[in-house]
Amino acid sequence: MVGLAVLLLCLGGTRSQFLDVTVQREKDFTEALSELLIQLHQGENYDTLLIYGEDCVFHSVSRSLAVPTVLVSSGSTDFDWGFNSQTLLLSCGPGEEREVNYRTLIKLQRNRRLIYLPKDTAPSSVCESYSQKEQYNVAMVREDFETTQKIYACRSFTQPNIQEIYLMENESIFIENFRNFHGKPIMAMADLVAPRSMVYLDKKTRERKLTGFVANLMNNFAQKINATLRFETLSFNVTFRDIVRKVKNDELDIGIFLEATVLTNGLDTASYPFLLTNYCLMLPVPAKMPFNRVYGIIVDRLVLVIMLVLFCLLSLLLIYSPKGSWRKLDLANIFLNDITLRGLLGQSFPFPPNASKHLKIIFCILCFASIMITTMYDAYLQSFFTNPPTDHEIRTFKDIGKYHQKIAIPEIEMTSLIITNNSQFGEINKEDLFVIDGWREYLTLRDTLNISYGYIVTEDRWSVFAEQQKLFKKPIFYFAKDLCFSRQLFMSIPLRKYLPYRHLFEDHMMRQQEFGMVKYWKSHSFFDMVRLGITPLKDLSPPTVLDASLLLQDISWILKIYLAAMVISIFCFLFEVLAARIGNHNLTT
Template identity: 60%
Template sequence: MTWLVVLLLLLGRTKAQFHFPNISDRSEPDLEESLLQLLVNLQKEEFFDTLLIYGEDCVFHSISKHLEVSTVLISMGSTPYDWDFSSLTMILSCYSEAEKEYTNRTLMKLQRNRRLIYIQKDIHPESVCYSYSLKEQYNIAMVREDFKDSQVIYACRFFLDSKFEEINLAESRPIYMETFRNMHRKPIKVKADLLAPRSMLYVDKNTGETKLTGYMANLISNFAERLNATLDVEPKENKSNFHEILEKVISDQLDMGITMHTTLHNAPLDTASYPFMLTTYCLMLQIPSKLPYNKVYEMIVDPLVLGITLVLFCILSVLLIYGRKRSWHDLSLANVLLNDVSLRGLLGQSFPFPLNSNGHLKLVFIILCFASVLMTTMYDAYLQSFFTNPPSGPHIRTYQDFSRFRQKLAITGIEVEILNKINNSKFREMKRDDLVVFDDWEECIRLRDSFNLNYSYIVTGDRWSSIAEHQKIFKQPLFYFSNDLCFTRLLYMSIPLRRHLPYRHLFEDHILRQNEFGLVHYWRGHSFFDMVRLGITPLEDLSHPKAYEKSIIMEDVSRILQFYLCGMVFSIFCFLLELGVARWKRRRGTSV
């Protein structure tokens, strides 16, 4: 039995050697050593911990076992799954057409990785560079079979007249370069939504060219200058909404979209850049109108303060009654509630001071005078302040208050669709009758920017900053930003980018640097002044303030006159009641 097992093992080994001959026997030792040394040097320049080898039976297979890194062999030229290995990967190809990846996520993850390709003598390096440029893979280097003798590496250079460069290892020139650091005035295709203050068109007075400005447009314009590229903006006249721009980005018609890609949009994250701004998405509500002057008198009388004053009045009345004769003989409900001295004292009026007052009574008078000074000063300050600047009416605190205050929320059909798709819980609290949906989103934006008081609106935090700046020149602000009624407080804003944009990493680094330097904050802070300079927003008071009334009219004191009339009627009633009681007592005494 043992001999049978040994015989089978020998047979299996013989068949394995027949089907899988030793690769190292096929390659020349000198070429292997040269390529191995090259990979070691490349690992020192930029570390990699994984080798990804495409193709069958070439010199790369034999030298991979000499490197202390993980090796993945893909003989069929593609992986039918998303790449989940380390991003520190070096890609080796046995021939120019060995790599045949087709999975989008894998292509995106491996797009920037360095590639070393083994080509035959009849393959021209320029054709290889062109083939990989179609796949937007640019970190390409090639070696031939005579590398051990020539020590020459062919590196692709895409923005130069010569599409590749011969590099000798004896030279100190880099093999792999960041190609897009200098794009040599190549165009970047963009499209702007032309929504102020994100992107605005203007004509340069010096050159006569139509240019873009705004905090989003400036971000991309600076990026183009940084890469020595140009912006190809098409078309420049028409406004476009986010969906139109995103569709062109997804279909690779645009490199970038100068618009807002937010977490509310149900769009693939592959087409979104690194977030460059965090903002909110809240309601822009009308400031309630000022209360009329005739209601100011009601506002200054707080029920709690009035109750404390009445209690103090009763206590002082009781102390005055007891302090005069040191007895409770005159204590009655009428003497407490209708105490003339206590009433006039609290109102700050003069009252008779009895002669030969004892110490207790003088102490009560001091308390009464001190209380009258506090109360009259407080109410006089309230009255003058409210007459100078009357308080506003009740504010909207919940989504249900729209019905109670008979206000409407203007919203675009696009926003309704987005909020319904993400199933926003706050939006579901709004009643359908409280919404006015505009199919024409430009009309809704125009009403909001003109401060139309027929509606309230939805606005992002970044747009509100310019609206608030505009309202500083108003005599009376018209709208306020409600931090209590927000559909989301964490709204990440990004730039739409096409999936396989080869300089995505440079743009995201640019976003971080612009924010770090404070340029985005500076552009946002000057948005309103840019809109005024370009004639988009008028520098005028749109609040339509009412004419200033120099004096108080009869209507302003109507409530006081009503209170006075009620008090006079009550006094007359008490006087007549007193006369009636006195006459009834006399008749009763006469009859007795």
């Protein structure tokens, strides 16, 4: 019995020592893990903790840190959490993070992850599992971390995909994996709509390459991150919506074309707005006004009223001034005053002998007024004969039907405007639209600058047309800024939803804008199109037919007015003769 008691005492002591060692090891592991998290926090790697899984060592460690902590024991959140970008994710095991909320997944995709790794789990398999979910900033620790001080960090684009880091070596645990692709491809598709993206064959490498202000952005980005841009192009019988569909189905990384943000559902599959533009009509320059209508437009109504008032005032002064009386005041002497009429028309008129000073001043005023009037209208007439003003200009959407202007539009654009309930488009009558089934056919028609139609165009595309028309004898189209379907239209580049290097691309995009590279590419778009044979370097304006001299129809209105004045004068003369005879007859009787 004594021996049995001694044996039990020895076993109890051994067990207590074993428990003490286990507790001490757990304490050492907790302290080592706390030091690791404090070191990460000092490096500004996080300001919030998000712990996935049930009770584990991370829960006890988080209590000793003065950092806001969110516990997700079920492995997934039911809400769209607004996590800070500096959140550190802690997982009690490789399979504890089972997030299903896609908005939360997007927000947490870039965040750093620290995982507690069981003994029987290989770190490389965990990296492979997380890379399939496109979560790359992953590090792992084992239960022997307090003695080994070893951290396993996942590394993309390297073989093997795991790196062992020792805490005392001051080596970065979390890095930006996508700053160097090591030649890995970026899957893209271009719509080949000039001047945004244009394809050409490199003479040296005999490879197809892209240029254009959107394509150049992608080329520079691929070069910056040491990636290969592997692109497809749209075939003739499909539309740019096929790019959007492939991006949404994760078949493409990036679409090399621009999409209006009003047609996207948020920015899940679109980048930060790349371009701000206006979406307006490009209309043919109206024809010049015929010469026979020039005579009518040079006489402004207000100026004509002022001239009639001046005529009446000068007539009244000429009636009163010679004898200082109103005896000869009547309507005929006011409105048909011979001296005033001839004086204002710049013709000679009789000057009375021994005229008073007041009368001389009136004649000076009359002569000065005649010089001003005749000089002004002669200048107007010669200017308008040299370069007549336009016949009519479309200023509102209702004027499109009023002046019978046809607007060419692709069916896909018309559908988009109807879906977005565009109020400006609703003002255009369907009879004034020329709907084209294929958008490629529409672009071909628009690029020919057919003046039979007006076209819908963005302001960045119009800048190329404006540059092209500088080669013409006269411009044939103008950008109607008053006739816009959308002002300040944001255009974005399609990106797939879980693109892990989205932040790098958007940062590159904004830097290119800031440095003026996009503006430079856009300014050279026309010359790039000429160099690639997309736009001809020739004058597409219709030839100008110059008449050798004025025709009879050009002065038809003047002849009609002259004939009407002669008829009125004859009737007035006959009326005066008849009145004089009647008066003489009454005197004799």
